[in-house]
Amino acid sequence: MTAKTSSYIGRFAPTPSGHLHFGSLVAALASYLDARSVGGRWLVRMEDLDPPREEPGAQTAILKALEAYGFEWDGEMVRQSDRHAAYAEVLDNLFNHGLAYACTCSRKQLEAYGGIYPGLCRNAGHDSADAAIRLRVPELSYHFIDRVQGEYRQHLGREVGDFVIRRRDGLYAYQLAVVLDDAWQGITDIVRGADLLDSTPRQLYLQELLGLRHPRYLHLPLITQPDGNKLGKSYRSPPLPEDQATPLLLRALRALGQQPDSALHDATAQDVLNWGIAHWDANLIPRTLTLPEAQLQ
Structure with missing residues (x-):
């Protein structure tokens, strides 16, 4: 696909709580082109940490949709559900060294604090059974330079x-799993939606605490409706139709600020991807994006 070679390793990590939709396609396409345009590797990881939220058959449907749209990933797909032992080992180490602690607070108790944990259980010494495990954070500001969104500080x-x-129900949290998995897979560059921008400082702290390297970050603009609602699985986001790969890939390219040739309208999905690899320019990605009503159908 390209004669270039690099140490770049990227990934697409969908959550199987539903089928892929147009917003998912934009994220997959951007991460794919960013990797392939420099001769890098592109991995697929299924982030199936939350079985109660998983839609039956979604994992198979996601992979089938990626294949129908011409995406080819390197190596075997990894499932986070197969990585629990690795998460447990690190969590136990953090807990035993006093870097994490047990929390028995209920959601109702925390409602008044606006999503910022006030440290009610920080020094309570609760047993870890039937409790959530929280990581102690420093009174420090973390910042990084995002390739699209610019400087972000928290x-x-x-x-x-x-x-x-x-979590209190024993399920591992996204912040821990994603940091460990990205390090384990050698991910150098993370391309994902801007809804995860404010999670990044927490991940930077975890990486620092565990002695892991910081990847580069590129947070894509969230695709919003004209009424301001985010395009997603829960709002007007139909599954990707397999017979519309070429037009939807072209639409996704335009959403990412790229300017595909008009001749590609009659091309195959693979032709569109090859054009994207050859012409990819991440500097053209807009910081915000609202699709016209006509493009949401």
């Missing part, structure tokens, strides 16, 4: 508080 103590790394 004070962990004031704006987040100690955050959950294992």
Whole structure:
């Protein structure tokens, strides 16, 4: 596909709580082109941490849709559900060294604090059984330069508080799993939606705490409706039709600020991807994006 080679390793990590929709396609396409345009590797990881939210058959449907749209990934797909032992080992180490602690607070108790944990259980010494596990955060500001969104800064103590790394029901939290998996897979570049922008400082802190390298970040603009609602699985977001790969890939390219040739309208999905690889320019990605009503149908 390209004669270039690089140490770039990227990934697409869908959650199987539903089928892929147009917003998912934009994220998959951007991560794919960003990797392939420099001869890098592109991995697929299924982020199936939350079985109660998983839609039956969604994992198979996601992979089938990626294949129908011409995406080819390197190596075997990884499922987070197969990685619990790795998460448990790190969590136990953090807990045993006093870097994390058990929290028995209910959602109702925390309602008044606006999503910022006030440290009610920080020094309570609760047993880890039947409790969430929270990571102690420093009173420090973390910042990074995003390739699209620019500088982002967040004070962990004031704006987040100690955050959950294992839920009370025993399920591991996204923040812990994603940091460990990205490091384990050698991910150098993360391309994902801007809804995860404010999670990044927490991940930077975890990476620092565990002695892991920081990847580069590119947070894509969220696709919003004309009425301001985000395009997603829960709002007017039909599954990707397999027979519309070429027009939807072209639409996704335009959403990412790229300017595909008009001749590609009659091309195959693979032709569109090959054009994208050859012409990819991440500097053209807009910071915000609202699709016209006609493009949401």
